[in-house]
Amino acid sequence: MHLHKYEKIWLSLGGLALIAFLVVLGVNAFAMGSHPPSHMAYVDPTKVDQTAPFDKPGLVQIGDNEYDLNMTAFVFGYGPAQIEIPKGAKVHFNVTSKDVAHGFSIPGTNVNMMVLPGHVNSVTHTFDQAGEFLILCNEYCGVAHHMMMSNIVVK
Ligand code: CUA
Structure with a gap:
């Protein structure tokens, strides 16, 4: 399978955005302990x-x-x-x-x-x-x- 150069660039940008999102989520939820305040x-x-x-x-x-x-x-x-x-x-x-x-x-x-x-x-x-x-x-x-x-x- 051949990927065009622009496809590779956009795919890696998408991958990086996903990783950045998961890091922010992980740091907030687990390292900083932010959870929804309900059901406590x-x-x-x-x-x-x-x-x-x-x-x-x-x-x-x-x-x-x-x-x-x-x-x-x-x-x-x-x-x-x-x-x-x-x-x-x-x-x-x-x-x-x-x-x-x-x-x-x-x-x-x-x-x-x-x-x-x-x-x-x-x-x-x-x-x-x-x-x-x-x-x-x-x-x-x-x-x-x-x-x-x-x-x-x-x-
Ligand atoms: Cu409506 Cu209680």
Whole structure:
């Protein structure tokens, strides 16, 4: 088989690009330990109510106006359904589902994630403004999907 000179040049460029890509990927994933941040924490979805911290969902102070907010999602609501947050608080949401896949979004903020049974998903948000916020489900989960919400009051 005869390869034209330009074919050889382009083939070697392609080969080099592939090697460069694999080196970048390998260095990032294995040497620097960069992995997707999901699926890090697990919980048995049938035992959420007995598993700390989800046996007592709610706000836990962990620092100077910094809180963990442990929440459960279920058909068709969130626990707790009503949350009071001090103004300026940095809140680390940790959320898991007791049944099916749900959404967890707070319109007007960057908080927007999926909540899957068996997994704990997390997001951090600082509430700089006083006011009322809704946590809404944006993942269709059944007949009363549109009723699924929780209310946050920041003051
Ligand atoms: Cu939960 Cu839709």
